Amino acid sequence: MRKQIAAANWKMNLSYQQAAGLLDELLAQQIELAPNQEVIFAVPFPYLAMAKEKVAGKTNYFVAAQNCSDKKSGAYTGETSVEQLQSIGIGHIVIGHSERREYYNESNAVLATKVDLCLAAGVTPIFCCGEPLPIREAETQNAFVQQQLEESLFHLTVEQVSKVVIAYEPIWAIGTGKTASTQQAQDMQQHLRKVLADKFGADVADGISILYGGSVKAANAVEIFASPDVDGGLVGGASLQAAEFTAIIQALKK
Numbered sequence: 002m003r004k005q006i007a008a009a010n011w012k013m014n015l016s017y018q019q020a021a022g023l024l025d026e027l028l029a030q031q032i033e034l035a036p037n038q039e040v041i042f043a044v045p046f047p048y049l050a051m052a053k054e055k056v057a058g059k060t061n062y063f064v065a066a067q068n069c070s071d072k073k074s075g076a077y078t079g080e081t082s083v084e085q086l087q088s089i090g091i092g093h094i095v096i097g098h099s100e101r102r103e104y105y106n107e108s109n110a111v112l113a114t115k116v117d118l119c120l121a122a123g124v125t126p127i128f129c130c131g132e133p134l135p136i137r138e139a140e141t142q143n144a145f146v147q148q149q150l151e152e153s154l155f156h157l158t159v160e161q162v163s164k165v166v167i168a169y170e171p172i173w174a175i176g177t178g179k180t181a182s183t184q185q186a187q188d189m190q191q192h193l194r195k196v197l198a199d200k201f202g203a204d205v206a207d208g209i210s211i212l213y214g215g216s217v218k219a220a221n222a223v224e225i226f227a228s229p230d231v232d233g234g235l236v237g238g239a240s241l242q243a244a245e246f247t248a249i250i251q252a253l254k255k
């Protein structure tokens with residue numbers, strides 16, 4: 002079975018002390034993960050080293066950055082490169098979250114470059130995609146999200162794309178409490194897997210983990226994760242609560 006992943010996206014939340022305390026509380030549960038299960042904490046840049054230290058030695062627990070530069074290196078004040086993140090042991094980076102696409106104008110082309118930089122450095126990109134509400138209301142979501150994959154991932158080789166984790170996050174479900182229905186999530190993720198199969202072959206598509214994100218909670222995680230094409234979740238608000246995120250981890254398919 003492909004990897005089942007519970008990924009926490011803390012976004013720009015928590016003080017250092019709160020972040021350290023949350024990790025201590027979560028890790029103290031000593032949740033045993035099955036060989037195909039992973040937990041990833043996507044934490045703000047200043048907390049990466051601390052988080053790495055706390056998950057050290059815990060099998061299948063990882064720390065991710067929430068972004069990276071689309072430049073390899075150089076005079077880009079304030080930016081952080083993939084290679085700098087890799088050099089401190091960061092092996093996963095969230096790429097193209099809808100908040101970065103919206104607030105920082107990250108295009109599919111820029112995101113393709115970021116994916117390339119991740120793969121060149123041996124870092125796993127967690128590639129985010131998803132439609133805004135008007136697209137959903139127009140019922141053109143499949144074409145919209147398919148285009149995001151086509152423009153950012155379809156230049157990859159079979160070997161490269163097999164290393165990508167995808168997170169489908171309908172923008173209208175992010176932070177709203179209005180979770181996509183289980184059917185809506187499954188329909189889209191099944192469509193994305195078919196699109197990937199048509200391009201890269203069924204075996205490769207079947208091996209790619211596709212997460213759902215958008216108001217995942219302890220109360221809905223079991224139902225959402227049970228769908229055949231949902232391989233876990235990328236979780237915002239609920240990941241800031243130890244009890245919530247513990248339940249979400251425990252909802253992963255084995």
Ligand SMILES: O=C(CO)COP(=O)(O)O
Pocket residue numbers: 010098170174175176177178214215216217235236237238239
């Ligand atoms: O953006 C998200 C995760 O990346 C989802 O956020 P919420 O879980 O708060 O809806």
